[in-house]
Amino acid sequence: MRALEGQKRVTIENVSPQIDCGKYPIKRTINESVNVVADIFVDGHDQIKATLVFRKITKGSPKWQKTPMRFVGNDRWEGSFTPDAEGHYEYSIEAWVDHFSTWQHGLEKKYEAKQDIGVELLQGIEFFETALENAPRGARKSLQQARDLLKSNSHEAKSVSFALSEGVSSMMAPFYDRDKVSQYKLLPLKVERKLALFSAWYEFFPRSTSDEEGRHGTFKDCERILPEIAEMGFDIVYLPPIHPIGTSNRKGLNNATTANEGDPGSPWAIGGKEGGHKAIHPELGDFDDFASLVQKAEELGLHIALDFAIQCSPDHPYIKAHPDWFKWRPDGTIQYAENPPKKYQDVLPVNFETEDWENLWKELKSIVDFWIKKGVRVFRVDNPHTKPFKFWEWMIREVHDKNPDIIFLAEAFTRPRVMERLAKVGFNQSYTYFTWRNSKEEFQTYLTELTKTPVREYFRPNFWPNTPDILPISLEEKGEAHFLIRLSLAATLSSNYGIYGPLFELGLNKAYPGKEEYIDSEKYEIKNWDWDRQTKIKTLITKLNRIRKENPALQTTWNIEFQETDNPELICYSKIDRENDNKILVVVSLDGEYTQSGWIKVPLGEFGLNESEPFVLHDLISGERYSWKGLWNFVELRPKEMPVHLFRLETL
């Protein structure tokens, strides 16, 4: 038993948030607050105090910052703090018996019960005397005055009211016995850049950007496209792999097992005679072109995101240099990717069970480091759930230690525990099941799970209506209105969202029926898209991205509150940013074919409204203003016009 351990009487338990007993950090972005609750109590009837302590972990031993906790009831306490810089933090709780307020409490009760308080006043004098012994020079005068007032014993009522005053409480607050403070274990917090929570992604294939039919697009062509993407208001431009593509077992058009002469192959079959993950596919350009693209993007306020796909074509240089990083079969052939009975012969998985795993890990991390040096700050990671969690935990921590602003998006569409785990071990953003949620109830259940359970502490959703791998049933062979619906939902339910373009804004949706796969996918061929065509979808994208940037309430996912409607096809939710008095109400019709109308319940209380006075909602998409009154109000949405209202409450 340690010297004073037995005298630390206060219990601190059930502290939340914490992930897996503090094994993994909770996550915040800069200026996002951390609200901590705990059960804190002591034996007996003594009064206690509790403080939330936190600090950024830096070299040296930075000072703890402290903020008092408030008693809520039933032994529950709460407090909060707001980290203001990127990096690793730790936080904890300190609590102690507060003998002075215990004394105040007893004095008050006895005085009220008209009992003798002579001894209590003597005890009060002792408190002030002891404080005086430990007080800094500046505090002594007040303490002496306090002591003298109690000593003078001239006017009991005056002494009591003085002893119980706010002023005396604050004056005595610093004088508690620090040896006897109970401290909860340290809990980790990781603070990331705002972009980790608020971002709009645009994915496109750089090879499909040329303006001449059949010519392979280049980084230079991409530069021509970028202003249009910036104009639409995106933050991140994500490129599928830009590395040399293997020729052995190259896939043909529409994923054919054999390629014809001239077929470009899948960019995810990484590595050829020109190099591997640290090389550029020659037809796209060279490193100067890439540097120019990054610079152009930067000028437009865009981040270039690369795809980190740990897999090799049979022609990747690693295979000769590190044969032991791959699995060899008893017949002497190399193990290709498979999930029996499916086979992916153009791709070889890396064997993480190799005895040489430490060098493998280092090499893989060096790929990320390589591209960071080339100016890349954002990575979309391909299928991270088929590589060990411990690798990601190590790799992301190492990268973030030097570059805390790097963002990793986990492209894992798999079981919930696996997706959650990837977020726990460090991924900043995650793909989600949004793509397959369709009914009002599905959205409400899913968003509640994402935002109102402990998952909210570490898993940042990124909502994608489509990807090159997925043309969901909700868009397949459907009209424009369906695109407007999925877009509005993605961009307002989640503060991170992305689209795969230009197919999305062009409303392209030819799929193998029921298979969710694009016909003639550009994964296997070069396309010449009509990049300039203006569409209603494009107009809405541009508006939504602007509205998101202008309305802080749309820059977080955690503040969503669903509101009742009397029509299952109408989904309604509010988002409020109190600090900026920004109050948003979204109504989306889930019906892309027919007009839907109904009554929606306005969160009057949260909006600071009362039942009797009218208020004005400004539809930021149409520009129209609606004067409403009371709890229930009527809406009608015509999909051919606009299937969504995005209201902001007008403030007077």
Add this chain to the structure above:
Amino acid sequence: MRALEGQKRVTIENVSPQIDCGKYPIKRTINESVNVVADIFVDGHDQIKATLVFRKITKGSPKWQKTPMRFVGNDRWEGSFTPDAEGHYEYSIEAWVDHFSTWQHGLEKKYEAKQDIGVELLQGIEFFETALENAPRGARKSLQQARDLLKSNSHEAKSVSFALSEGVSSMMAPFYDRDKVSQYKLLPLKVERKLALFSAWYEFFPRSTSDEEGRHGTFKDCERILPEIAEMGFDIVYLPPIHPIGTSNRKGLNNATTANEGDPGSPWAIGGKEGGHKAIHPELGDFDDFASLVQKAEELGLHIALDFAIQCSPDHPYIKAHPDWFKWRPDGTIQYAENPPKKYQDVLPVNFETEDWENLWKELKSIVDFWIKKGVRVFRVDNPHTKPFKFWEWMIREVHDKNPDIIFLAEAFTRPRVMERLAKVGFNQSYTYFTWRNSKEEFQTYLTELTKTPVREYFRPNFWPNTPDILPISLEEKGEAHFLIRLSLAATLSSNYGIYGPLFELGLNKAYPGKEEYIDSEKYEIKNWDWDRQTKIKTLITKLNRIRKENPALQTTWNIEFQETDNPELICYSKIDRENDNKILVVVSLDGEYTQSGWIKVPLGEFGLNESEPFVLHDLISGERYSWKGLWNFVELRPKEMPVHLFRLETL
């Protein structure tokens, strides 16, 4: 990074049960099973295996016992084990990638898809070869046969069906790479004697046992009473403090601040010139008498429980010997117990904040050790919530390390977190809010909280209808039927229960109206009870205790399942012990005045019954047999006769 750490690919998380991240042990009694669930998964598509491991902590390094876990779904696994001895255990989970079953899985899929499996069979041969290298002599022959069959390559279908067989799976199960096994942290388990979960307590004042009006009862008198208590079927006889009672500030009758000549004082004002906590109040007898009482109890199958009340009368020897264990006020007087504005001048609290706390702790523990040496195995602890939790944690652990069979019952009627904490730090049983629960909904909510939440892992309820401090509204000035109701509920809802007698079985209930306090409480005076009077309450006590002993389903609290009734005054619950095929259904009318009838829903499924065949319920109280059929059946309870049915399902 440790050598192989990066190769331990399997994740084990969300393991339950565990208390405060494994800081406190879960509790079981001997032969109570521990059901463990966890999320267990790996990256990619490999098959995994998981094992629950456990061992009793003893000197040396006892071997781990292992039991396989089963896959439930959605990455959830479960397993269970049953500890068979008292003491401290630890348990954990091990999980690993099972390459052999991954191979089997792939072989099966490919074979079904009619793909070439030549390479797979070669891989199979490799598996058997590698296993052969590590196999003990006894296992080699089968492995060679397996290898040779695959090598012969004569009959593919035969090879496949052999390779996928149960037999081959078991044969290969031991051959996995132990270096790459993931292990969860060790979790603590404390296994206690059965009495900790199944006990009937009887509290009485030894000084009220004499058969001559006004004479102070003695231990010898108690011996005369014991057979009657044993006859009623109790296990534990709990005596309020038996130590010398102080004379300074002694309380008079009915808690008067001053005692009259001859008033005996409260037994909780411990300590006088005759000694303190290690002495016996002279009027009760001496140590020989006490030894004789303990022996007599033992012969009757009863345990004597003492009251451990850490407080001193102003005459306690500690005050002179250890003045620093008490709080002294600025006027030179000693601090008596108070909770302003309430005062308890006959009792001085020990000051756990003394600088000499370590000696204080040791002395207090020595009191318990002292009485253990005198044959006491059970302690009821008075107001443990006003003493530091850390003291209890230390004291109980120290005592249990030498005497794991000692039982401590926490007499804390306070806030939920505080009561839970006392159970976490080691108390074997706890008083509860049962005394103040009255409606069907209150009972159902409370029992659900106690038995279906994590509290169930460490908090063992003990239900008391009355105590010397509490004559609840539910009994105050009420008729006999109310006693039968509270008794039946206490004895069947909870496997631990107790009564304060003989007032309970005599149906005595004179209280200060609304105050829940007995008028003329024997806390302050000597009583001469009519110990011999037979009452209906006494008859029911005797029956219930016998029924509890004969029916294992009533020997645990955790198996309760509430059943629907169509009358809020009728509460119904089932308790099943599957191992002994013991199925109990209890129906209690909560109305002690009027007849109540209604329909109750029988848990046919749990009882292994179907809707169409009749079954027989045997009322173990009345002895009557009822032939029922179907889901809903009718009952009618007349409180003046018997307000409870305690049915056992008749087995054919």
